[in-house]
Each structure stands twice: as structure tokens, then as C-alpha cells.
Amino acid sequence: MVGGAAVAIVVLVLLLSGGGSDDDDNGGSGDQNGAAAPAAAPEQPKRTPSVGTGNARAGKTPERPAPALSHETLNKLDELLAEAKTFYNEGVKARNDGQNTKAREAQAKAKQKLDAWEKLVEAQLEWQEEAEMGDWAQPAEYDLLTRRYPKFSKLQKSVRMGGGK
Numbered sequence: 001m002v003g004g005a006a007v008a009i010v011v012l013v014l015l016l017s018g019g020g021s022d023d024d025d026n027g028g029s030g031d032q033n034g035a036a037a038p039a040a041a042p043e044q045p046k047r048t049p050s051v052g053t054g055n056a057r058a059g060k061t062p063e064r065p066a067p068a069l070s071h072e073t074l075n076k077l078d079e080l081l082a083e084a085k086t087f088y089n090e091g092v093k094a095r096n097d098g099q100n101t102k103a104r105e106a107q108a109k110a111k112q113k114l115d116a117w118e119k120l121v122e123a124q125l126e127w128q129e130e131a132e133m134g135d136w137a138q139p140a141e142y143d144l145l146t147r148r149y150p151k152f153s154k155l156q157k158s159v160r161m162g163g164g165k
Contacts, residue, residue, distance in 0.1 A: 054143030069141040084113035
């Protein structure tokens with residue numbers, strides 16, 4: 001119960017300080033005048049699921065050190081989320097085809113992947129919650145975790161509502 005409350009607080013803090021979704025890369029403004037984009041414009045490179053770099057957060061000296069958060073762990077989070085999304089999509093397709101048993105099985109597999117995601121960074125999420133509440137300085141890796149959490153949370157809710165147990 002305490003863990004659920006901790007996760008809820010982290011989500012609330014992230015939403016309040018988040019600043020938008022990845023879907024709004026263009027600021028939410030569509031093509032106002034209806035003209036097509038020039039064909040000669042170079043295609044923007046897509047973001048890769050690799051870890052990248054984060055921005056360390058300034059703040060008070062933490063009361064306790066941050067649990068280690070390696071790039072391998074962040075890559076594993078990306079893999080688990082991708083697998084969960086694949087199972088979720090299979091479940092939605094099965095439900096739309098009227099195959100409810102198959103849909104529930106796929107959603108259950110998605111939930112298992114999401115549970116593994118959460119368990120993998122349980123200590124880090126708890127520390128980060130304390131850091132957010134105490135205005136502590138945070139390492140750059142925790143910024144990368146913060147960027148992943150909204151995607152995880154959104155998929156977790158979808159799976160739960162889709163019957164994932």
C-alpha cells in the first residue's frame with residue numbers, strides 16, 4: 001500500500017513538473033494555413049530508444065545517496081516497455097476480433113512485463129520520490145528515468161483497463 005502511494009506521488013510530481021508529452025514535439029500547432037510541407041525538407045531523425053544523456057538536477061544535498069541507476073538498467077526498461085506494448089497491442093487486436101480469452105492472456109503478459117519494469121527500479125523510484133519532495137540534487141540518470149516514467153504509467157493504465165491482471 002505504501003509502495004502504491006509512493007508511485008502515485010511520483011506520478012503526480014512528474015505530471016506537475018513534466019511539461020508535456022512526446023506527441024507535442026511541434027508545440028501542438030498544426031499546419032495553420034493548410035499548405036503542405038515542402039517536399040525538399042530533410043526528414044527529421046527519429047529518437048532512438050538508446051539511453052542518451054540526461055540533465056542533472058540541482059538542489060539540496062541528498063540526505064542519503066541515490067541508488068545506482070546504470071545505462072544497462074535504462075536500456076532494460078526500454079526493452080520491457082516495448083515488449084509490454086507489443087503484448088498490449090496483441091490483446092487489443094484479439095479483443096477487437098472477439099477473442100476475449102486470447103485478449104486477457106495477452107494483457108496478462110503485458111502486465112507481467114510492466115511489473116518487471118517497476119520492480120527493476122523500485123528502489124530508484126522511492127529515492128526519487130524523496131528527492132522530489134525534499135528538493136534534493138539528482139544525478140543525470142534520474143532525469144532519464146523521469147522521461148521514461150510517463151510512458152510506463154500510461155501503458156500501465158491502459159493494460160489495467162484492458163483486463164491485465
